[in-house]
Amino acid sequence: MSGFSFTIDGVEITGAEGQTIMEAADAAGIYIPRLCDHEGLRHQGGCRVCTVKVGGRSVAACTQPAEPGLNVENETPHITKLRRDLVEMLFHEGNHLCPICEASGNCELQAMAYRLDMTDPTRFPYLEPSRAVDASHPDIALDTNRCISCGRCIRASQDVDGKGIFGYVGRGIHRQVAVNGENMAATDAEVTDFAMSAEVCPVGCIIRKREGFATPIGERDFDKGLIGHEIEGKKADD
Amino acid sequence: MQPPSEEDSAPPPPPIDGVVIQSICAAYDNDPHRMMDILIDTQAHFRWISPDAMHQIADLTGLSRIEVEGVASFYTFFSLTPNGRVTIRLCDDIVDRFAGMPEVAKAFEAELGIALGETGADGAFSLEYTPCIGLCDQAPAAMINDIVVTNLTPETAREIAARLKAGDTPEALVSDRFEALAPHARATRMVDNNIRHAGGVLLGPVPREAGLKAALDLRPSQIIDMVEASGVRGCGGAGFPSGRKWRFAAETEAERRVVICNADEGEPGTFKDRVLLTERPHLLIEGMTIAARAVGATEGIIYLRGEYAYLKPLVEEALAERRDAGLLGQAIMGAKGFDFDIRIQMGVGAYICGEEGALISSCEGLPGEPKTRPPFPVTRGYLGFPTVVNNVETLCHVARILDRGAKWFFDMGTDGSHGTKLFSVSGDCLNPGIYELPYGLSVHELLEMAGGEDAAAVLVGGPSGTMIARDQFDRRLTFDDLATGGAIVVFNGERNILEIVEYYMGFFVHESCGYCTPCRVGNVFLQKAIGKFRNGLANPEDIDYLRDLSATIIETSRCGLGMTSPNPILSTLDNFPLVYSAMVKPSKDRVRATFDIQSAIDGARKIAKRRSQIFDRDFTK
Numbered sequence: 077m078s079g080f081s082f083t084i085d086g087v088e089i090t091g092a093e094g095q096t097i098m099e100a101a102d103a104a105g106i107y108i109p110r111l112c113d114h115e116g117l118r119h120q121g122g123c124r125v126c127t128v129k130v131g132g133r134s135v136a137a138c139t140q141p142a143e144p145g146l147n148v149e150n151e152t153p154h155i156t157k158l159r160r161d162l163v164e165m166l167f168h169e170g171n172h173l174c175p176i177c178e179a180s181g182n183c184e185l186q187a188m189a190y191r192l193d194m195t196d197p198t199r200f201p202y203l204e205p206s207r208a209v210d211a212s213h214p215d216i217a218l219d220t221n222r223c224i225s226c227g228r229c230i231r232a233s234q235d236v237d238g239k240g241i242f243g244y245v246g247r248g249i250h251r252q253v254a255v256n257g258e259n260m261a262a263t264d265a266e267v268t269d270f271a272m273s274a275e276v277c278p279v280g281c282i283i284r285k286r287e288g289f290a291t292p293i294g295e296r297d298f299d300k301g302l303i304g305h306e307i308e309g310k311k312a313d314d
Numbered sequence: 315m316q317p318p319s320e321e322d323s324a325p326p327p328p329p330i331d332g333v334v335i336q337s338i339c340a341a342y343d344n345d346p347h348r349m350m351d352i353l354i355d356t357q358a359h360f361r362w363i364s365p366d367a368m369h370q371i372a373d374l375t376g377l378s379r380i381e382v383e384g385v386a387s388f389y390t391f392f393s394l395t396p397n398g399r400v401t402i403r404l405c406d407d408i409v410d411r412f413a414g415m416p417e418v419a420k421a422f423e424a425e426l427g428i429a430l431g432e433t434g435a436d437g438a439f440s441l442e443y444t445p446c447i448g449l450c451d452q453a454p455a456a457m458i459n460d461i462v463v464t465n466l467t468p469e470t471a472r473e474i475a476a477r478l479k480a481g482d483t484p485e486a487l488v489s490d491r492f493e494a495l496a497p498h499a500r501a502t503r504m505v506d507n508n509i510r511h512a513g514g515v516l517l518g519p520v521p522r523e524a525g526l527k528a529a530l531d532l533r534p535s536q537i538i539d540m541v542e543a544s545g546v547r548g549c550g551g552a553g554f555p556s557g558r559k560w561r562f563a564a565e566t567e568a569e570r571r572v573v574i575c576n577a578d579e580g581e582p583g584t585f586k587d588r589v590l591l592t593e594r595p596h597l598l599i600e601g602m603t604i605a606a607r608a609v610g611a612t613e614g615i616i617y618l619r620g621e622y623a624y625l626k627p628l629v630e631e632a633l634a635e636r637r638d639a640g641l642l643g644q645a646i647m648g649a650k651g652f653d654f655d656i657r658i659q660m661g662v663g664a665y666i667c668g669e670e671g672a673l674i675s676s677c678e679g680l681p682g683e684p685k686t687r688p689p690f691p692v693t694r695g696y697l698g699f700p701t702v703v704n705n706v707e708t709l710c711h712v713a714r715i716l717d718r719g720a721k722w723f724f725d726m727g728t729d730g731s732h733g734t735k736l737f738s739v740s741g742d743c744l745n746p747g748i749y750e751l752p753y754g755l756s757v758h759e760l761l762e763m764a765g766g767e768d769a770a771a772v773l774v775g776g777p778s779g780t781m782i783a784r785d786q787f788d789r790r791l792t793f794d795d796l797a798t799g800g801a802i803v804v805f806n807g808e809r810n811i812l813e814i815v816e817y818y819m820g821f822f823v824h825e826s827c828g829y830c831t832p833c834r835v836g837n838v839f840l841q842k843a844i845g846k847f848r849n850g851l852a853n854p855e856d857i858d859y860l861r862d863l864s865a866t867i868i869e870t871s872r873c874g875l876g877m878t879s880p881n882p883i884l885s886t887l888d889n890f891p892l893v894y895s896a897m898v899k900p901s902k903d904r905v906r907a908t909f910d911i912q913s914a915i916d917g918a919r920k921i922a923k924r925r926s927q928i929f930d931r932d933f934t935k
Contacts, residue, residue, distance in 0.1 A: 121686050122830050124870040134869045139686045161866040165835040199859060200839050225828070243380030244681070244828075245387040247664070249838050251828030256380035 080144035084108075084128075085151060091142035098126055098137040101150070107304030108150055109159055109191060111166070111184055111278055112226035113138040118235060120227050123166070125159050125188065134158075160192040168200040169249075171221040172279070178288045179280030181296030185224055187303035207252070212261035216272055217283040223253050224279055233271035241265045253281075327361040327396045327437065332370055334359055339374040346375040347697065349385050349679030353392055354660060362396040388681035388827075389662035390444065391620050398433045398440040400478055402426075403457040406443035407450060407582050408817040409741050409803060414467065415454040419443075421468035425475035439478070444663065445821055446582035447621040450740035450803070451508045451747050458484040460623040462504050497628035498592070504624055507589050508747025511763065513734040515714050515723070516590065516707070517750045520597055523641065525716035529604045530649055537608040538564060541712055543720035545732030550576055550668065550705035551775060551799030552874070556712065559702055562692035564609040566700040571611040573602050573654075574696065574703045576673055578619040580665040581776035582821060583801030586736035587706040589748050591618075591625050594710055595632035599656065601709030603646065604716055606654040609702055614656035617673050620663045629658060665825035669873050670703040672827065683827045684873035707736055707800075727753035731792035739764045741773075741804035757796065758787040766804040771811060771890070776801035777818035778878035781811075781885040811893045815882045816844045822879040833876030836867040840883060847897045851910060854898045860887065 079090040082100075089104035091097075096119065101108050112123035121139040128137045129149040137148070149155060166172075166185060174180045210218040225244075230253065233241040241263045245254045257263040267284055270276060274284070293299075338355045342348035352375070356367050368382040375382075386392045404410075404419055423429055426439050433440040449455035452464035461484045463474060474487060485492040488503050495503070512518050529537050542557025563571060575598065579587040590598060602614050618626060633656055636642040646652045664682045666672045671685035674696050685691075695701025704712075711733060715723045723733045731753035737760060740746040744765025751760070761769055773781045774791070775798035782789065782796070789796050805814065819841040828834040843860055846852045864880030871877050887894060911929055919925060 121872060124830050124832055127870045141688065158866050158870055162831050162870060165831050169835045201842050203838065240378040243384050245383050247388045248823060248826040248828045249834055251834065254380060256378045
């Protein structure tokens with residue numbers, strides 16, 4: 077790979093023309109926290125959890141091109157605080173009741189809160205949405221009260237499955253993920269779609285029926301290590 | 315559907331007719347990029363955008379229904395439920411509120427028999443609030459379908475409502491021979507220009523086509539040199555050097571290039587472009603044509619905000635006249651290969667579309683969401699082609715600079731802020747209106763001219779700008795001191811600063827596109843926190859909370875909206891600190907009520923359908 081070098085938190089890494097900061101970081105085994113970005117999907121730059129500082133300016137690492145000589149700040153106390161605020165906002169925007177949520181332990185939002193040390197009582201008011209759960213589909217249920225508007229399901233369904241089951245409707249705080257039809261049953265969604273797979277929805281919004289608690293608490297994804305450990309593990313393997 | 319009752323007189327909205335939708339979509343070649351126009355025409359015909367209509371439009375344009383709904387549900391003037399024959403949108407800007415809009419609204423409600431936010435059961439009227447419609451100098455004002463009415467009082471509101479109920483069309487309110495009037499006459503009958511001071515660049519005498527003629531004698535790169543040398547900077551608020559923008563676009567290899575005029579003047583308190591569109595449409599289009607010549611663009615778009623729909627015929631007339639005169643179209647002014655034409659893209663009620671990426675998204679038939687930068691529009695903009703987006707005033711300046719020379723323009727104003735600026739002054743002053751003045755005068759000087767000497771606070775640049783107090787009225791109106799896209803809103807000592815701040819935070823919550831977390835969610839939290847101050851439930855620590863949350867929103871937001879939305883709070887915390895500290899004084903018993911148990915249990919009361927045994931003294935009632 078004909079590359080150039082730049083630094084993240086002082087560590088020199090190699091980037092290539094056309095790579096984003098995050099892509100270069102992933103390849104180098106440096107984890108930049110993210111929620112709306114997912115490998116294999118178009119970048120969105122919406123959750124802003126991957127905010128990094130470049131020359132004093134905040135940018136989203138998932139969309140910002142890597143350039144020779146950049147000095148990127150990633151896990152500084154200041155940036156971690158910003159990210160904690162953003163994750164807190166997402167917790168308070170929806171209804172995220174971990175103890176009763178099937179996604180607990182596999183949930184990227186929850187895992188991110190742990191990684192960012194979100195241990196103090198939160199300061200924000202709860203917005204407590206009250207949206208109807210869509211359980212119309214025989215194999216899939218949808219609880220958008222837990223949605224964090226990451227849009228991964230939208231891109232997965234559109235770009236990977238070629239179906240376009242999901243889309244955003246509304247604006248501002250009322251913007252939400254909706255389905256292309258009266259309800260899930262009225263779409264051509266199948267539980268085998270990539271968009272419905274466990275890796276796409278980072279929270280407990282898209283639920284595959286009849287597999288709840290198949291993996292017991294304690295043996296779930298983030299019981300094995302902090303979110304990002306797989307990317308960081310790459311560095312150790314090298 | 316319910317059968318109409320006996321009192322019902324107005325016919326229900328027309329049933330969704332597939333043939334009509336087919337012909338609407340066909341008029342735009344079934345092009346999904348023209349979704350805005352398709353939905354505008356659909357709503358104009360059926361008075362709403364029904365699920366059926368969205369389905370058919372999706373089929374015809376090759377999109378999915380959810381994509382069509384994504385657009386239809388984004389813009390506030392689109393309605394997903396049937397609207398009345400007449401939709402009345404009352405401007406709820408804070409200036410209109412202080413000018414008496416609440417009483418006007420009550421008069422409309424009483425006379426029409428419907429509440430705000432409702433459509434009457436007979437389908438005759440819809441009544442709603444809408445943010446600033448660009449008529450603060452003649453507030454309170456309202457839109458009635460596509461016409462506007464100004465300087466409303468409860469009496470005139472009742473009269474208007476009565477006439478509409480009696481069957482008059484909205485146009486008949488303007489003139490009984492509305493159709494016979496020229497577009498300019500219609501516009502100036504509805505709206506006063508209120509030009510209080512005409513400067514030497516835009517509002518004084520302007521020779522026709524002098525700039526364009528001069529441009530045709532220059533090579534495109536020389537035009538850009540001249541614009542750069544004039545020092546002209548974007549007049550929409552951001553102040554980016556216009557010449558540099560053009561150079562980037564011209565230098566990008568492309569088969570097509572695009573010039574867009576941003577006439578989505580949405581910053582509350584700004585109405586200068588309204589006056590330029592009314593009085594200088596030819597100068598504006600001349601400026602766009604020069605820009606096209608300079609960057610090598612063949613297509614132009616004027617993005618006109620939906621609130622200015624009443625100006626659309628006027629701009630259309632100017633475009634038609636220019637096509638007839640060989641000033642638009644093929645071989646402009648006989649110059650071989652100089653082809654350029656312009657279409658109007660109407661907005662449909664979204665402040666965010668003033669942001670250039672969002673504006674381009676909207677022109678492409680998408681929800682008005684800002685685009686990821688880079689790439690910047692000058693390299694990859696409208697449909698992926700290099701695109702120059704300039705404000706109305708900037709483009710008018712360009713035409714004058716080409717006529718009079720870069721030095722002439724450069725010598726006006728101050729170092730770094732060259733030329734003149736149109737200030738739109740409104741609020742508590744004797745002479746609200748437009749003042750064209752060189753950059754560099756002080757707020758105090760402008761207040762003197764406008765008769766606003768008893769101002770206690772002045773909002774410079776609208777809510778995304780700065781609110782200053784008396785001790786700062788000697789500050790100067792320049793890009794380096796107090797930058798403004800034009801808005802100067804004057805508040806006297808009677809006005810409640812926190813009410814103003816709360817209003818503007820509500821505005822940003824309403825106008826956030828929702829794409830990124832901090833702007834979508836953080837602004838709601840800021841609004842709630844200001845509500846706590848207003849209700850006397852705030853703690854001293856809440857002042858730190860406001861600053862801290864504001865800083866996160868500014869640092870992490872994706873576009874300029876979120877990067878400036880906390881400004882009403884931050885600039886008043888800095889400049890009116892006593893307003894906040896007065897609200898967090900400890901009470902006499904040293905117990906501060908930060909939690910209101912009564913409102914906290916209200917939801918539970920309603921669900922349980924009984925009162926609380928603990929917190930309600932007589933829980934049986």
